[in-house]
Amino acid sequence: MHETLPRQRPRSPMLPLAAALLILFNLCPGGALAAGTTPERAPLQATGNWTALARGHAPLPPMGWASWNAFLTDLSEQRVMASTRALVDSGLARAGYVHVNIDDGWAARRDPATGRLVVNTERFPSAATPGGNSFKPFADRIKAMGLKPGIYTDIGYNTCGQQANSPGDIARSPRGTLAEKSIGMRGHVAQDIDLFMGEWGFDYLKLDACGLAMYGPESRPVKERGYRMVQPWIDVVSPLRTDIAGVRNAYDEVGRALAKTRPANDFTYSVCVWGDADSRTWGQHVGNVVRTSLDIAPWWGRMLHAFDSASHRALYARPGSWNDPDMLHIGHGEFDAGHLTEARTHFAMWAIINAPLLIGEDLSRTPASLLAIYGNTDVIALNQDKAGNQGTLAYDSHDIQIIVKQLADPSKKGVVIVNRTGSAMSADLTAAHLKFDAAAPVRLRNLWSKASSSFTGETSFRLEPHESLTFEASGERELADGLYLSEMPGRVHVADDGIVVPQADPTVYRSINVWAGTRNGGERPQYMGWGGAQVDMTPYDGALQVNGKGYRTGIGILAGSRMEVKNDGQFSRFTAEVGVDDGTRNSRDAVVFEVYGDGRLLASTPLLRWGQDARALQADVAGVKVVELIARQVGTEGGAGNLVVTWGKAALGAVRPAAALGREPKQEKSAMDWRKTQLPGNRARQTMSSPGRTIG
Template sequence: MGWNSWNAFGTDIDEEKVIASAQLIVDSGLAAKGYRYVNIDDGWWAKRRQADGRVLIRTDNFPSARTADGNTSFRPFTDRLHAMGLKAGIYSEIGRNSCGQIYGDPAGPGQPAGTMAEREIGLYGHIDQDIALYFGEWNFDYIKVDGCGIRALAADSPQVKSGRLRALDPLIDYDTIPRTNIPAVKGLFDQVGQALSRNKPGNDFVLSICLWGSADVRSWARTLGNLSRTSEDISPNWERMLHNLDSASRRELYAKPNSWNDPDMLFIGSGEFDDAHLTEARSHMSLWAMLNAPLIIGFDLRKASPAMMGVLGNAQVIALNQDAAAHQAVLAYDGDSVQIFTKTLADGTKAVALFNRTGSPIDVKLIASHLKYRADQPITLTDLWDGDTKSFANEMPVHLERHQTLLFKASGTREHAQGLYLSEQPGNVNPAVDGIVHPMADPMVYRGLLPWRSTKADGEHPVYGGWGGARADATPFAQTPKIAGKTYHNAIGTLANSRLEVRNTGFSTFTTLAGIDDSVADPTARVRFSVHADGKLLKQTGWMKPGDAPAAIAVPVKGAKIVELVAEGNHPEMQNVAVDWAEAALDR
């Protein structure tokens, strides 16, 4: 949680703006509610000194960075933030040149100066040196690392052909996933992670990986970074918010404690989330809270109204976002018009968000099974925005205004009284190997108009890798799990040749019905399922074919820390064979 300068100021940043924002975070009480990180984004650098490779700071914008020897230092700046009880964040780029340099106005504010080499202020070729400077010498706590420089500077790009920037063969082909050099991209970020660990003992840092869902970042960032961007930049309009939401909302198994899906900053306070759009602002905040998305304010807080500060500072919604169980919400109902998200909380209760994506009012029903609660027992709901309480059994009619999200904390009697379904605890389920052979673009993400491109292209096409990944209560391809003609609403859906690591938090037994999903059309596909506890094989099925009844598995796991669920295909390159761990649960 915190604040970032980019959405408010772009590259036109300076010390006064940042410190004023930090002071407002403290004075308003937002810091006490958890907003601690104050992050400067692109635009702070002057140049890279060629004699020794040191990055220098724009001291006209950050006067406290002046030093007698000309080296410049952010240490007085970070010391000041730390003295305020805050954390300090900085921005860099994994390539040679930043996004602001590549896509911004060369004559605009915050652009590095000097020769072509002096303007290469990114980490590329300087990872160890720069990380040691930013974290060892300057004492930053957080770094956002962009990837524009390994995406946009092919030899035929306008920036290179003009002679302004040097070519760097792209490692990321944003529009064509198979052309991306995934190992090379991951290798660069591995180096960043290693350098951070050397300079911040105890891993006391935050690494924000900003690759916009490319380079199969979903599958590896959770073991390296603390935040992983799932989409392109957000904008202060409703359609763009839907786009960014969708890029993260079906990745519930790819987030875990201290490693979160990041659909980008909050744009509350601006555009279609300003004071005239309080319903939209609350929806934006509610949805990011349900996703456990980082709550990073992207607004000039000097202009914030009491109403906007109230949205950002709602203690109940913040607590939902920061809940210790760390489970991202799961889609209990997924449609183009309405979505219902549910989330298991650390105190054993649930949260539920009913979201109207459309511009018209709509009537829906919340049913007990959305919450995995018994229909014959009372369910109590507390509205996290107005505090109202209501109860129902079985089902409840709900009216949603245009763009409205109703957000409740819910308590009731669980359907599965003796434990938890795995789909109720996605933060404990890690797709260590998800079975994807070739990453594919996710077609479920809302394709709104890109504000910076309008209709100059031939349409907005799926670009974010993520289709076919493991899911809670859905198959990898967004269908309801079904085995041998029977539908299962409680399941983990994944692919053949996958391995799931389930963190056991004190349960004694694992049970499931494992089988090949009915969506599989290949009659030659064969899969066998096995369950392991801390590396020890507990149960293995025979080879199963499409249409076979599921295999019932019940094994003791008391004392085990990790329960592994393995679905082995009869061919190592088997693709898109969906399998289900139906009714998968850990029981006491």
């Protein structure tokens, strides 16, 4: 049976997104924008509200155990319970590892008469109940141990395990009619959610996307094994051929069903689209855990690939929704007990960027050396710090990275220094990396060796191949009475990042595809998000600079953007130096910067253009719950591209005399006045751009 899934818009040979773009951009022959036209977007409106995801429960990154990296589809109740018992007996459960997530391989079939999923009782014998078939005894057994059971399914008709081609995977796949083999969620969303999260009592749902990507007419599962053909919604090679809106809406439908079944929001929802379909952008609005890359593997290069997919996305994660570079692969390959340096580095890198800490090995066989890594409570504390700030790249290169994370204690930072190479390297750590006062002592506590040290200004380290150093740093803050926004990404919600056309992120390390080897031309993942909001750099990975003046700290973003900052009355003053960044490809149009507090305009700039000095911008935010930062693009030069703008030194602080802040900025025109003075059209415009190239 061949089927095209119901879609949000009519299909075309180029897929709906392509058709929509042709209409949206009014393209002329040759691909240029029609004269005098610019892509239009919904007006940027201050809402006065914190609109980040409130559905589900993930105030901190989830911790636990997951079956996939350990067993793939060859899982069983005995194996799962052995690792579950080891979580408890080893003390890891007390350290916070409370989720027990079974992945693909548990379902026997779907009952065609009732639509109900049937558990494979050969693998999970407790599911053979007097009343028929139920996962509730299994889930209850895990809960009785003080843990939280999790389950897996797919957004399409079929799962990832069903499309695998190994003899073992094929033998373990559901058999029967087309309806019986359709164990994915498509067409059964409400029924399956009620079953999983209601009747059976699971607390965590991982939702994969193979059913939307890997069952096309030429796929082996369809051609050789008779699975239902689905014209792919996701093309992992071409963003233009991916139905981004359709994929998002399908995942959001499941999120709404979860909230309906569990109105107390006592569930965790893992969106697993592997960074495709622009999920690194919209996932924060839908899921509590959002995969940022294709699967990890137990090889160093593949670990770097997964890490890079999340490490530049600090402003797209916060309490309630976390970036997920995939499950830990400690215990296998280049991260096994014979590679403790690599295993510690893998763990520290995941911890510092607030990745979920989901153990992926058979814990019943884990040696003490690896249990000690999982159980390092100091490193766990970095990951579980209540402020929820993802670590950011204070120094970034292909060789050495320094990742710094602001902790809930304003005087403390988490620090991980990583040697990504296979050679010994030196690294300098400075007070400036930590945003600490360079004249004051900085104290370091090594979270592996527990040794303490101190330095003033800077210090140097020698790192062996693949080695990392993990510290808690204490010192006097560079900004004595507040925090830079770049230090607290967990308080920032990028409601609109100004991107018009999603583009692939070129900063992700490209490793050998361990499944295909070097048989093809190389893996070129299309993880969209290039041009997204960044900490201490421009959206295109450049240094922040306005008219020749550099900014070591700030937020880089495109015009046509709106950010929400959770203030909750804790700070009294917002300050920044704002302007068009020198790295913009558009030197024609202008931008207006606006600051709102709980929906009320507090401060704004006049029209600013490329080549003009940055303007000081400050606002009294005493008592304000939500500060909103809007950058409106203004102009009539169609096709000139989105302006790259900088919120330099953007910070929240306590009220102090104006003299201490520098010269009081001159009163500027109201943020509304620019509409009266702009060129004809009286409309803010956003245009399409890519670095190094303008369209039109």
